[in-house]
Amino acid sequence: MIFAPQRTNYLIIEKWKGRIPAMDTTKTPESKRMGLIKALVYGAAAIALYAWVFSHSKFVMDVISSKTIQGPALAITLVLLASGFYGTAANKFFKHTLEKKLESQLTREE
């Protein structure tokens, strides 16, 4: 009884052997539409973050100038979030626009 489920699994694997295509390890390139949607989402997140920081600037500056560990922790968190959101938005946008347009001009010569 204990081994029954394993046996069942084995039989299922045997049944499907050869029918399941090998797992594709190559990354599917992101479509332009999906890339630009992601850029928009990350851009919106960046705008929300900027709006929060500038509307709560007194609180933010008080924490950062407190000379406690909360200061660098908040500064670094904000910097990482801002560069992450905004940087990813810019990256996605340029990847599907400028980079695509320049594809025929790529070179890697010294």
Next chain:
Amino acid sequence: MGGEIPVGVEAVKAVALTPKMAIEIAGIGLLGGTLSGFLGSGGAFIMTPAMMSLGIPGIMAVAANITHKFGKAIQGAKKHSEFGNVDKKMGLVMFLALFLGVKLAVMANTGIAESLGEAGSNLYISAFFVIVLTGLTLFMTKDILSHKKGIVDGNSGGGIAAKIRNLNLPPIMNFPIAKTRVSLWIALFVGLATGFLAGTIGVGGFIGVPAMIYLLGCSTYVAAGTELFLAIFSGAQGAYLYAMGGFTDVRIALLLYVGSMIGIQLGAIGTRIVRGYQIKLVMTCIIAMVVVSRGVMIPSYLSDIGYISISESTASTLSLISNVTLFGSGIIGVLIIFFWMFQALRRAGKGIPVKEKQEGVVSSH
């Protein structure tokens, strides 16, 4: 640093950001970001003085710049990594030695400042700056000219650089992304020397990128990408220390991102449509102009310590020339990059293939 903290706190509270100032900071970010993305370095030398010229106190400008550099380097290294331009193994090896080099330089600078005073320290840094970067400019100019003449042997730098690079001191390390094999000791020495020079004159990338190209045998693209990877660590350390001291105005760092996140993408994409020697050309132009900018200030520092005497009007003229050359170097560098990108876009629009484009570029110089 401890004694300066109260000043820093007062200064943090003093900065009032106006919409005009915010736009100007974003513009400075665009300039620095584009240079960083294209060269792997070259933001700080222009961003800090530019922010100071807007009325931001020096220590806060440095703090905002280094805090901003942390996130910028992450995004820049990520972008370059997509293009296969980041050798993390080389970056980590260099970082260890670089860290020690910076510590040694800070000790040397502190000792000189204590024995010679502020004016003496300024003179030492400027003289060091001019000597080292003049040598580098001449070396890189020679290399670029040999490219122009068609002497491309894949062993750029030649002479002493090639001899150092080819030293066979075990253990030999293989850097797969950079496609180079070099002695661990040479990599550590380059990191140490780069760190010392960066710690002395404050412009790490201007030394680090050429050192990786000529002494470690990296391609120009990999050197630029790996330098950005290295900048993540120095940026993180700087961001922590300045924030701990209460000097960081994170709003300035965020405003810098408005321009620099676009600039770093443009700069990194720019490296894909130019040849390695064109990256070197932009870097050499900028370094040469920065050398002039520092060089013209030497008489003022000599006057400060009483070696020579110059009038106040001469001193202010020299200061003006220094500022114009400094800001001009960054602006000219970015304009060259944008010009090449514009040319590539036009050619892409006309369907001219890359080979034809390259001939055009070579002939245009």
